[in-house]
Amino acid sequence: MKNVVLLGATGSIGDSCLNVIRQNKEHFHLFGIGLGSNLDKAQQIAKEFSPEHIFIAESHLDKSHDLFQSHSNILNTENELQALIQDPSVDIVISAISGFAGLKASYFAIDAGKTILIANKESIVAAGDILMPLAQTKNSEIIPVDSEHNAIHQCFPPHRDLKEISKIMITASGGPFREKTFKELSGVTLQDALKHPTWSMGTKITIDSATLVNKCLELIEAHYLFQIPESQIEIVVHPQSIIHSMVTFIDGSTIAQMSNPNMEVPIANALGLDQRLPINFEVIDFPGLNLSFEPISDGRDVIFEMAREVCNKKGNLGVIFNASNEIAVDAFLTKKIDFVDIYQVIQRTFNHFSCSKVNTLDDIFDYDKQARIQAEKVIKSLN
Numbered sequence: 001m002k003n004v005v006l007l008g009a010t011g012s013i014g015d016s017c018l019n020v021i022r023q024n025k026e027h028f029h030l031f032g033i034g035l036g037s038n039l040d041k042a043q044q045i046a047k048e049f050s051p052e053h054i055f056i057a058e059s060h061l062d063k064s065h066d067l068f069q070s071h072s073n074i075l076n077t078e079n080e081l082q083a084l085i086q087d088p089s090v091d092i093v094i095s096a097i098s099g100f101a102g103l104k105a106s107y108f109a110i111d112a113g114k115t116i117l118i119a120n121k122e123s124i125v126a127a128g129d130i131l132m133p134l135a136q137t138k139n140s141e142i143i144p145v146d147s148e149h150n151a152i153h154q155c156f157p158p159h160r161d162l163k164e165i166s167k168i169m170i171t172a173s174g175g176p177f178r179e180k181t182f183k184e185l186s187g188v189t190l191q192d193a194l195k196h197p198t199w200s201m202g203t204k205i206t207i208d209s210a211t212l213v214n215k216c217l218e219l220i221e222a223h224y225l226f227q228i229p230e231s232q233i234e235i236v237v238h239p240q241s242i243i244h245s246m247v248t249f250i251d252g253s254t255i256a257q258m259s260n261p262n263m264e265v266p267i268a269n270a271l272g273l274d275q276r277l278p279i280n281f282e283v284i285d286f287p288g289l290n291l292s293f294e295p296i297s298d299g300r301d302v303i304f305e306m307a308r309e310v311c312n313k314k315g316n317l318g319v320i321f322n323a324s325n326e327i328a329v330d331a332f333l334t335k336k337i338d339f340v341d342i343y344q345v346i347q348r349t350f351n352h353f354s355c356s357k358v359n360t361l362d363d364i365f366d367y368d369k370q371a372r373i374q375a376e377k378v379i380k381s382l383n
Contacts, residue, residue, distance in 0.1 A: 002027060003089050004271075007034035007055075007105050008096030010041040012202050013119045013145065016263040017094055018045065020271055023279050028271070032084050034097070034105070043067040053084050081105065086112035092271070094145070095120040098204055099326055100319075100368060103127055107361060113138040117270045119145035121221045122326075125310070126319040127364045128224035129357075143270045144225055148218050150266035151245035151257035152226060160226075168228055169246040170218055171238035174297070175210040178237060182299025188339045190332065207329045211342050212300050216307035217325075220318060223311040230311035235304070237294040242284065260284055303343060306350050313355045316367040323371035324349035331379050341382055349375040 004021065008014050014035075021028045032053035035042050039056070043066060046054060054067070055075040068074060075084060085093055085108040093109040094117045095102050102120035109116040110131055118124065124131060135142055144150050148170045157164070176195050177185060193210040194203065208214035215235050223230050244266075246256040259265040260282045268277040296304065310317040328345035331337045337345065352374050358364055 001029055002091040003031035004028050004092045004094060005032040005034070005053075005085060005087075005090050006030060006094045006096065007085075007102070008094075008098065008119070009033035009045055010035045010038035011096055011098060013096035013263060013267075016267050017096060017271075018049070020264050020268045020277065020279055021049070024268075024271075024277050027277070028092075031087070031090055034081065034084075039065045039067050043070065046071050055081050055084055078104065082108045085109050085114070090114065092117060094271075095123070096145070098122075098202055100126055100322060103361075103364070106131060107134075110135050110140040110142070111138060113140045115141045115143065115273070117143050117145050117267070121146060121149075121217050122322050124221045124224050125217050126322045126368065127358075127361065128220070128318060129314050130361055130364060132224050142225065143273075144221075145263075145266055145270050146218065146221070147244045147259075147261075147263065147266045149222060149225060149245070150269055151243075152222060152247060154257045154269060155245065155247040155255040156226070162227060164249050165228065165232065165247060166250045167232050167234060167248040168222060168226070169234045169236055169248070170215065170222060171236055171241070171243055171245060171293075172212065172215045172296070173209065173241045174237040174239055174294070175212065177210055178239060178294075178297060180297070182297070182340075185299075185340045186338065190335065190339075193332075193339055203333060204326075204329055207332060207342075208325070210339070211303070211329075212296065213303055213325050213342070213346070215296075216303050217322070219304070219307050220310050220321075230308045235296055237296060238291070239294075240289075240291055242289065242291060258284060300343075302347055306347065316353065316356045316358050316363070317350070319358070319364050319367045320350055320353050320371040321346065323368045324375045327372050327375035327379070337379055337382055341379075344382065345375055345378045348378045 006017055030049040030051045033051050034055040036057050053073050058076045093114045095106050096119045100122050103123040106123040194206050196206050219233055222233055241261045243256045243258050246254050248254040264279050268279045310321055324346045328342040332342055
């Protein structure tokens with residue numbers, strides 16, 4: 001029985017994690033959960049799984065809620081979060097927190113040498129220069145939960161001899177605007193952008209999928225996680241979302257990981273560690289399959305150029321790229337800018353900074369703050 005701490009328990013990834021745990025109760029105990037503002041959902045989770053600890057972000061504390069009457073051990077400070085993550089009885093930490101906000105939790109888990117299942121790609125993008133060396137020093141195993149990176153994880157041989165790898169191909173659904181030219185994006189609405197053709201996700205990642213920035217973040221994350229040069233990582237549009245990634249080896253063999261779109265599949269693989277966990281899943285209808293692949297749509301090249309620059313130069317560029325995108329997406333969601341303006345906010349903010357080395361987590365937070373301020377300035381100049 002492994003003790004699990006699930007951070008981001010009330011989000012869409014959290015739902016899928018709980019479903020996998022629910023189907024494998026004999027293997028896992030939900031030791032603790034972390035969440036933001038959804039106290040009603042937290043109460044439902046607490047009632048079903050009886051976690052020993054519940055962490056609620058201080059800004060969302062509402063002591064009048066029934067959850068506080070039914071559960072005595074509710075945590076809310078950063079020190080308490082760190083103590084929960086680093087508790088010696090915790091075997092696995094799942095980071096399903098959305099955005100840069102998940103960085104501290106990832107750092108705490110890695111610093112304690114925990115096995116961390118990471119769905120929080122932004123922490124790797126922003127702080128890969130800090131987190132990846134730390135993981136080696138602390139002997140912390142980082143297992144990706146994102147369907148694309150978990151697919152790569154499954155396709156790699158156990159010994160992971162990178163000299164045998166010729167290319168990694170990450171697939172993209174193409175989002176709701178796959179067939180639109182860049183010029184046509186000027187007319188899309190928030191409602192249009194939130195209609196993902198394949199996946200049901202949170203609002204931030206859904207917009208990232210529509211802009212294809214999500215694939216930029218995945219490219220950077222793959223570079224850090226698997227120590228693969230960006231020149232050996234290719235992004236291809238695959239509208240059916242059946243093949244999640246492929247690895248081509250130097251002998252010409254290509255191994256692909258396939259499953260119907262369902263986040264429980266990569267989560268089950270990650271949670272199982274060296275074993276396959278049984279879950280309910282939809283069998284692929286192979287006779288009815290019609291798989292297709294396309295290049296990335298025209299006009300989106302500039303964001304991928306920036307992402308590849310992050311991979312090659314590293315330092316502060318990842319945190320700047322991520323922060324500018326988070327601010328731009330938030331501005332679009334609150335209808336302060338148009339959809340196409342997201343690209344301009346990212347590019348102008350990114351170009352404002354020169355590449356600098358980062359040595360500490362404080363450096364990361366400092367550049368994040370600077371980038372957000374600059375992105376806000378760009379947004380004001382657009383209005």
